[in-house]
Amino acid sequence: METINTEMMVQIVDKMGDIIIENEVYFCELDSVAGDGDFGMSVAKGFRQLKTDWEELAKDDIGAFLKDAGMVITEYCGGASGPIWGSAFRAAAKSARGKSEITVAEFADMLEAAVAGIQKRGNAQLGDKTLLDALIPTAVAWRDAAEQGLDAIAAMDAGAKAARDGAEKTKSMTANKGRASYVGERSLEHPDAGAMALGVIFTELHRFVAG
Amino acid sequence: METINTEMMVQIVDKMGDIIIENEVYFCELDSVAGDGDFGMSVAKGFRQLKTDWEELAKDDIGAFLKDAGMVITEYCGGASGPIWGSAFRAAAKSARGKSEITVAEFADMLEAAVAGIQKRGNAQLGDKTLLDALIPTAVAWRDAAEQGLDAIAAMDAGAKAARDGAEKTKSMTANKGRASYVGERSLEHPDAGAMALGVIFTELHRFVAG
């Protein structure tokens, strides 16, 4: 698979929703150790609404679809996750505006836009023990894959691995951003919930696309 | 022992305090099933204060001593127990006014006066599942003992047995007076706390006096 078309992207986001909803309780548990235990709920809520509104989402092109999805996520994801995931989707939408097919390089552009969107809103850096510690390495992996000429499935594989490794590394970080920062040193040894979730999501998505 | 003198009465009340304080937790437990669990505390509080004020209590004669004791009990016993035990002591005091020695018959008078004092205040009858179900049989037993010419120790033995039997019978009564009445049928099978306590107190007092 060299490129990803609108239909594929719609399926990927649909599957992403399934993964999040299935893992709702697990994601909450991840957030319980140093956070307030609602992360799974917050994200699942938005994706559940996405499924409710599914028929009404634009499917004209990747950009239009991601923009509509981003609006629902912004409104319905709870807590910090609404603006974080919402701005990620809307930034990605901007980057894919008008496109009904994207290459691995364009997918990397989209991920980088998502990172920038999240940073604009939340002001976090690599190492701050947030989901960016999984998402930034994923974007880097996609960029590398594009430069190496890998296809989308291989890029997804590399991206998922990068997310898992990034999430793993959050274990040794003391949180700076988000609620885990309130427990300071006590968040050591525990990974960040958002980063771990991205590891799970990207891994499952690769399995799904690879068939 | 044909009669009970002031010194003996002072010792009996002192010992009564010890028994109540030792059984505080047990008496509370008895009150937990259908009451509010504070009976042991309520009574012990008054008798503890009695010990604190001990030196200041009149010891001129039985009546004077019981009156002073009754005042402390009225003020310091908590809840229903203050007026019940207080009026019992004060009615007994009236009946023994000016006496420094009482016969078994006079002791029976005193117990009957105590019963009347409690009834004046609390309006309960035999069978209402209160401590009167132990105290009334005790008074009857003392009256019988007086008529049979028994001595004080034998009367105490009979009185204690009557109290225990009376307390036992409260198991099959539904409470009418006091808080146990609020749980209605649910107080069946459980004895009344106050009646049980009198059984324990009179039994221990007999053991103490019999030596």
Place this chain on the structure above:
Amino acid sequence: MKKLINNPESLVVEMCEGMAYAHPDKLEFKKRHKLMMRKNPAKDKVVLISGGGSGHEPAHAGYVGEGMLDVAVCGDVFASPSTIQVYNAIVDTETDAGTLLIIKNYSGDIMNFEAAAEMAEDDDDIKVAKVYVNDDIAVKDSLYTVGRRGVAGSVYVHKIAGAAAEAGKSLEEVTAVAQKVIDNVKSIGFALTSCTVPAKGTPTFKLEETEIEFGVGIHGEPGVARQAMKSADELAEECVDLLAKDLPFNAGDEVAVMINGFGATPLQELYVFNNSVYRQLAEKGIKVHNTLVGNYMTALDMAGASVTLLKLDDELKAYLAAPVDTVALKGV
């Protein structure tokens, strides 16, 4: 038992002092007889005295102040104050207008308040009237029992009798309107957990995750029946059905509603429950004129709630709306 206290013995005095420190403009605490006194009451009005065991905070001290009580007599946790305490409350606040004792229908309270009233009347020639609050419909009222307990309905008795006293009504008039409230107020409650009496240190009863005690009072006694846990809507239906039948409350009646928390129930749940109760009442055509939601008459750290309905007429409405400025009730 994990409680934010120092020790059970000094608890009531420390609590009362903590309350007086927090509200120095409204309250004065007399430690010797544990009397929470209103600061600067009118000298010529009927005096209102209530009280009872502690553990029902904000009752009763929270209802001392303008438009409600003159004194709250504080007993130990769940134990009536002694005769001597009540007697001192009466004597310390004597006015020419006389004194009304608002007594909850519990043997301990009755015995102590009545004995104190007798002493004040006989020894000090003070005019003392008494009313007995008995709003708890959990208990069957029959010749053979001591009758029904007084629970959260007491708050309305304090409020309305307080307004009448503040308005300069006579002892007979204040007593009559207090009695009118008592005749028209009914409550029913349930517990999700037991409370723990500090001096005892362990819960009075044990409930499983799936159980509640229905028909509990405010002393941590078990209720009249153990039931399966239900939803807020189902509990509201059960409570409103029982209450409506009892007075009865009928379609067209106007009521004041109190959703009372027992101490450990979050306001969030009380408001959810109010929503359920409101809709139940609406279904029966009973009109809500006024609502109180909060911890008004508690049982230490018990989780659970009670519903109180007071049937209103114009007189009661006017007194209910009269100014009030106490720690626990300001405006209604």
Place this chain on the structure above:
Amino acid sequence: MKKLINNPESLVVEMCEGMAYAHPDKLEFKKRHKLMMRKNPAKDKVVLISGGGSGHEPAHAGYVGEGMLDVAVCGDVFASPSTIQVYNAIVDTETDAGTLLIIKNYSGDIMNFEAAAEMAEDDDDIKVAKVYVNDDIAVKDSLYTVGRRGVAGSVYVHKIAGAAAEAGKSLEEVTAVAQKVIDNVKSIGFALTSCTVPAKGTPTFKLEETEIEFGVGIHGEPGVARQAMKSADELAEECVDLLAKDLPFNAGDEVAVMINGFGATPLQELYVFNNSVYRQLAEKGIKVHNTLVGNYMTALDMAGASVTLLKLDDELKAYLAAPVDTVALKGV
């Protein structure tokens, strides 16, 4: 989990409706965006908007009304309301005087309130100012963290900014006095039990009978340290020592004190604790000008309490004493 609710999904809406039913004279609930609106606010004053996750009842809806907030934006339990909700609150209440957002310093709240403010400014030309409440001294304030959380101190920000807005002050003036409160208010709290988030159904953390979490916030997160349970006096000493050092509060300072329960703590214990705190402050020569004791900023059914100190000057005293008539705060 045993809660007096119907189900976690409908909880917030049912609670808000239950609240609006109870206080129809003060509140109006707009369900679409979960906005609790003040009935009949002045048309020409600065608009005050606060809000955040639910589960902090009576916050934030309980502070809507005369002398405090115009809107409380209600998120789900412990989850910030969305950007769209906040945006609608701003647009629906627009006046010429401008809008102040009172934001608790949490990443979720910050992101959503800021994004909403940008939308309202950019798309609707509404003047929006923002303040960030960060009174929780449990968290070290450093360049490397998101800074301190906003907790119970928010109530004083609402109260004093609300009084200034009601007095007709400009957006700049209201913002300045809100910031002055923030600069002078500090809080510290501890939990005796965890709370249970309804959707999760089990406690967020587990504490033994002998343990407390010290330095907790209001979202059921664990605190900064697990400690052995202590007496009220010892906890008061620990809290007051930390607070006094932080601002610092010195001998001769006059303060407002809030003893805030987290939801499941009985008033009895809060008053005992106030007694302990009052005596600690007296020892340090800090003068208590005003005290609030009760459940003002809760964390569902968590047992525990927080202490808030606000250093007062004449301006703050005057605004603190100004009339206020909301569900949760009436008179101070």
